[in-house]
Amino acid sequence: MDGVLIRACRPDESEKWTEFLNRNFGYQTPNSYAVDFAPLFDSNALGHSRLAWINNKIASSATLYPTTAITPQQQIKLGIIGAVATSEEFRGKGLSQQLLQELEATARSLKLDALMLWSDQREFYTKAGFQQVGKQEVFGLADLPPPEMLMSGTAVYGWDWHQVRAIYENHPTRVQRTDAYWHALENIKSCTRVQWIDDTGTVLAYLGFDRGKDLHGIVHEWGGTPQALHCLLWVVLQNRPNLMWLTHPALEDPIRAALPTEPLSQSTLAFAKILNRSMSYESFENIWFWGLDSL
Numbered sequence: 431m432d433g434v435l436i437r438a439c440r441p442d443e444s445e446k447w448t449e450f451l452n453r454n455f456g457y458q459t460p461n462s463y464a465v466d467f468a469p470l471f472d473s474n475a476l477g478h479s480r481l482a483w484i485n486n487k488i489a490s491s492a493t494l495y496p497t498t499a500i501t502p503q504q505q506i507k508l509g510i511i512g513a514v515a516t517s518e519e520f521r522g523k524g525l526s527q528q529l530l531q532e533l534e535a536t537a538r539s540l541k542l543d544a545l546m547l548w549s550d551q552r553e554f555y556t557k558a559g560f561q562q563v564g565k566q567e568v569f570g571l572a573d574l575p576p577p578e579m580l581m582s583g584t585a586v587y588g589w590d591w592h593q594v595r596a597i598y599e600n601h602p603t604r605v606q607r608t609d610a611y612w613h614a615l616e617n618i619k620s621c622t623r624v625q626w627i628d629d630t631g632t633v634l635a636y637l638g639f640d641r642g643k644d645l646h647g648i649v650h651e652w653g654g655t656p657q658a659l660h661c662l663l664w665v666v667l668q669n670r671p672n673l674m675w676l677t678h679p680a681l682e683d684p685i686r687a688a689l690p691t692e693p694l695s696q697s698t699l700a701f702a703k704i705l706n707r708s709m710s711y712e713s714f715e716n717i718w719f720w721g722l723d724s725l
């Protein structure tokens with residue numbers, strides 16, 4: 431298209447970009463795309479964004495967030511794609527495809543193994559060369575049995591980030607979260623976080639739910655010892671009996687034995703486009719992301 435200027439978002443433009451995204455993703459105040467996906471707007475991340483400007487207005491956007499997925503078998507360098515949107519008046523003119531191509535070129539220059547994203551726009555991403563990969567399962571918790579023994583300790587709302595971070599790093603399958611990433615996570619206010627603390631002040635388990643629009647009513651992130659996690663979940667369910675549990679068949683899930691045999695739903699995790707020729711789409715089957723939908 432003529433008259434299009436494509437460049438990264440400058441820090442002083444992030445409010446304009448957020449307004450653009452809120453409009454195109456249907457967010458109503460006080461909710462916001464920039465809160466649900468805070469890591470994408472971290473000052474370190476803005477340099478990988480691409481905004482298409484037409485007549486001084488944002489017409490289209492997309493961004494790349496490099497990270498590393500760790501599984502027991504391998505580490506995969508990923509570029510998470512987010513904030514893909516085009517203003518209604520400029521749709522169907524190839525702007526999103528152009529921005530995705532630019533992000534792919536950046537990802538190749540950074541020697542990333544694959545691009546990855548979450549979306550319900552199957553046809554659009556298939557056209558762009560993405561394939562559906564991975565699995566996720568959602569279980570109901572209405573019939574969760576009570577813990578065999580209620581441990582001494584308390585469910586406390588909020589996370590002690592330092593201790594939760596140490597527990598998170600025990601997961602054999604996870605995303606390698608940098609300091610900047612953890613810091614940005616604290617800005618995601620659309621999430622309820624709870625932890626189980628024993629009498630010495632040690633965090634033994636944690637969980638998070640209600641993150642953003644897409645994960646409302648779902649415990650999307652959890653960790654800790656099986657017993658403490660079960661106690662924590664049991665206490666939380668007294669106030670929120672309809673919560674659901676997000677997991678993956680290959681995860682070491684401490685409360686799997688207490689979950690129903692059949693999930694409420696099973697679906698693919700994400701879309702991926704492999705850039706490293708020595709990798710296969712099958713190798714993404716056991717990949718997993720915490721704290722997602724996005725990152």
Ligand SMILES: CC(C)(COP(=O)(O)OP(=O)(O)OC[C@H]1O[C@@H](n2cnc3c(N)ncnc32)[C@H](O)[C@@H]1OP(=O)(O)O)[C@@H](O)C(=O)NCCC(=O)NCCS
Pocket residue numbers: 454455490514515516517520521522523524525526527528548549550551553554557
């Ligand atoms: C989806 C969206 C980003 C597409 O942006 P766009 O700039 O119009 O896309 P493009 O013009 O680059 O389209 C590229 C191709 O995909 C097709 N396409 C675009 N939107 C499509 C859709 N919603 N469904 C199916 N195909 C679509 C186009 O026809 C075009 O195909 P062609 O190359 O055969 O002509 C835009 O519709 C949008 O902003 N939607 C709302 C926000 C959203 O859902 N974002 C994606 C979430 S991850």
